[in-house]
Amino acid sequence: MENVRELFQVMTKRFGLLNKNCCSVGGIEISLVQSHILYEIDRLKEPSMQQVADALAMDITTFSRQIQTLVKMNLVKKTPYPKDRRIYILSLTTEGKYVAARIDTEMNQYLNEVFSHMSEFEKETVLRSIKLLNDCMAKSSVCCKPLF
Amino acid sequence: MENVRELFQVMTKRFGLLNKNCCSVGGIEISLVQSHILYEIDRLKEPSMQQVADALAMDITTFSRQIQTLVKMNLVKKTPYPKDRRIYILSLTTEGKYVAARIDTEMNQYLNEVFSHMSEFEKETVLRSIKLLNDCMAKSSVCCKPLF
DNA sequence: AATTTTATTTGCAAAATACAAATATAAATT
DNA sequence: AATTTATATTTGTATTTTGCAAATAAAATT
Structure with missing residues (x-):
């Protein structure tokens, strides 16, 4: 059996790199953390x-x-929440939405390109696999439970 | 069709979190970046x-x-490379190997736990999918080419 | 021999991080 | 109702991380 962690590490490294590269769109430059936010x-x-x-x-x-x-x-944008004045509701401004959308487009463009090297069947299998993986990770009790 | 990026984002977020959690082993505490190094x-x-x-x-x-x-x-450990004295060769000390091995064990333990929620067939499919994905990402010309 | 390239380090200033404490408000308890 | 406790967010402060520009040193090229 191959090294499972190695497979994940390579995949997430590549995806992380893609994320980093997608942080500058249309003249605006943000950090990776900001992009995730x-x-x-x-x-x-x-x-x-x-x-x-x-x-x-x-x-x-x-x-x-x-x-x-x-x-x-x-x-x-930070909006005070009337029902509980300790809380601020966050939302994207028009510009923020634009940036987020541009990043999303670029990411999906790259992913499409990656999937273009597969057959339609393979693509479906891979996507179903990731979905299954996400479900199982959510079920797992070992770590990271509270989130998501 | 589901949002492809979303699937990846969730998966890598979880895996990244796991990586972060695995940074303290046996009394030694390192950062995520250091773990990757x-x-x-x-x-x-x-x-x-x-x-x-x-x-x-x-x-x-x-x-x-x-x-x-x-x-x-x-x-x-940093060792000068005799054949080219500009270069230093990096290696793990005994302690470094121990830490890396402990992290690796912990990561694989978690991954096994995740896969325990699947059938053997599903597990094989998922692993083959990730491998295929990695191959296709390597082939891709859109981004991140120079690496790997 | 002189120039260019490559590998690594240091100077420095900006950005990111996280703990402790402060503030403000809501919820729970007396 | 007043007091205590819990929750959401911010600020003080000190440490760490980051990355550009420049320095250094050694190899490769001209």
Whole structure:
């Protein structure tokens, strides 16, 4: 049997690299962490600070400062939540949505290119495999449970 | 069709988290970056500084300083290369090997646990899928070519 | 021999990180 | 209702990480 971890390590390294490369779009340049923050804000609907920080497994104080930067860059908006005034709801500004969408397009473009080297059947199998993997990881009790 | 990037993002986030969690073993505590460095030194046989930095897509100056730290921690050894005195060969010390092995064990343990939620057939399919994916990513010309 | 290239390190300033403490508000307890 | 406890977020501060530019040193090329 091949080394399982090695397979994962190579895959995630490549995907991580792709993520890093996709951080500069249309003249705007953001860090990898910031790109992940935009992604999560977009994915979760009207999340609070704490929710996004949790989803990214990020220290809340570091996260708070990153959000301050993103607000200054006019990519993220912080809205007080009337029902609980401790909480701020995060959302993407128009510009933030644009950046997130551009990154998403570029990522999917690359992934399509990768899948173009496979048959349709292989592609379906790979995607189903990843989905299965994600489900099983979610079930696992060894680590990282609280998240997701 | 589901969102392909989303699938990858979730998977790599989980795996990244696992990597982070596996950074403290047997009383020794290292950073995620340092864990990756140990892993690559172990994987490549007698690599130079530049080779490992390239494999990790890391800035060589940052890498140089990380190596200094790891040498001080007695996890990595730097050996001058006689045939080209500009070059240093990196290797793991006994302690470094121990840490890397412990991390590897822990990672594989978790992965086994994840796969225990699948049938043997599913497991084989998933592993073959990842291998195929890695091959196709290597073939791809869109990004990240120089590496690997 | 002189120039160019490659490998690595250091100077330096900016950015990221995380612990502890502060603040503000909500929820629970007395 | 007043007090305590818990939760969400920010700030103080010190450490670590990062990466560009420049320095150094040794090989390769001209």
